[in-house]
Amino acid sequence: MKVYNLEEFATKYKLKDIYGAYAAHFSVNGEESDSFSGFDTSEYNIFHCMAEERTLFTKLLLVHEGSCRMRLQGNNTEQSIQLSAHNLLITTPHEVAHIEQLSTDFKAEAILVDENFAKQVQRYQLDDTKYKSIADIFHFVRDIVRHQHINKVEMIRSMFNVLKLIIDELPYEQCSVTRDLGHKKEVYEVFLHHLYRNYRKERQIRFYADLMNVSTAYLSRLVKEISGSTINEHATSLVYKEICNLLTQTDMTMGEIADHLNFSDQSAMTNFFKQHSGMTPLAYRNR
Template sequence: MNQQKVYNLEEFATKYHIKDIYGAYAAYFSVSGFNNMVKERTLFTKILLVKQGSCRMLLKQTIGDEQSIQLAAKDLLIITPKEVADVAEISPDFQAESILVDETFADHATRYQLTDEKDKSITDTFHFIRDIVRRQHINKVEMIRSMFNVLKLIIEELPYEDCSVTHDLGHKKQVYEIFLHHLYRNFRKERQIRFYADKLNVSPAYLSRLVKEISGSTINEHATSLVYKEICNLLTQTDMSMGEIAAHLNFSDQSAMTNFFKQRSGMSPLAYRNK
């Protein structure tokens, strides 16, 4: 009897024509139905976020009993490398989004029913991972790993949703990771410390001290570094005008953006684009 092939992420993505992939580490794709992909044995974790419709899956471990899991909108399913699945039932309107990642998120298959707030948070994180994978970034490795840290933190909170457990703000690393999540989502428009402090329900002074302590850099240094790298990316990867880039990054005008860029690169944005 032939042994079933076990796929790494790159092999799996090639077989099923998944385009949004980052090496052998992570991939994103949307799902409107299922085919044989759920039956494949893999070396990576599969995370499924149901957007609409319903589905019943039969999960099987290499050794162990079959487990039936019913999925509906706002359900999150984590499938570990131990499990393969059969689709027993699926509605015609079924839609979902999936993240594949070469990291451990659970010891066994786990389903969570999400609140509206958590569904939005996880959807936003999925989309940020997708966007990082699709675009060129100087710090792509650090950005994508930070977003998976954020995703882990969100998922770790899910079992306690009914207990009204809030963020442990004494846990400095957790606060820092959540700060990074908000910064990566909002740095193009928001670079004031108070904006991020309000998001975390802490004082600006506390957040400033915490970020400096954990990272060695100030909040302003984090934000300006992201803005500078985004300008470099837009100059080399797009044909946006200087005025369009300035507006996209919420500078008061093109001159302010040019001065900001010159201070960090020693040349004008146009010279950088043409070099």
């Protein structure tokens, strides 16, 4: 089976918005559907064939409306992915996609680029802010490749650099990567990231499970399995160390420390500290 570089791929499917063998943009049933030479979602043979080709470049698909189900096959891997509005799908050069179902209102944009954006297939559910930011970048790339610019290469690469930075943040904000949930160590690292950012105010497992879109039972079991400690033990350790630091490194009052760490009152903070240190916070500060 032939493996296409970007220029060969664009020539075969008559993509209009392309810059050499580096970057291309096309729309699916959107305003630029003429990029498909008459693509119609009721007869999506062209889109189906394009997705199935073996290529040497990365494909990024941003879904605006509707839904799509596809089966992705890579190096000894296969998975089914359901896409819906505000999903971003990133496939590596190793995967080919088989479109299994496409809704009649499906609308999306794709960027093809001869760069690595991910080591494995990734799917993200974007919030409104991230969706708008990524959609804007898709449109900037489309406009750059479509028109003449003296600094076209630098402009395109700048857009991709910004896109990579945004994508790098996504797993830590929502943990909705399709395959990352199967990699326990990565899920645990995302949990730690959220915990370090929020432990001063949030120490309930439900808060972190909701952030990561997993069940409390799954997250609790996974953290214990990977680290040997419970989620409560992780949070307690951080809070205790923070109190110690504030007692020795600042002149904050006991009430201010209790408020800073979201204890119900100063007595609750004092009781917590005595349980873990065997002395009161004031005795610890005056050692």
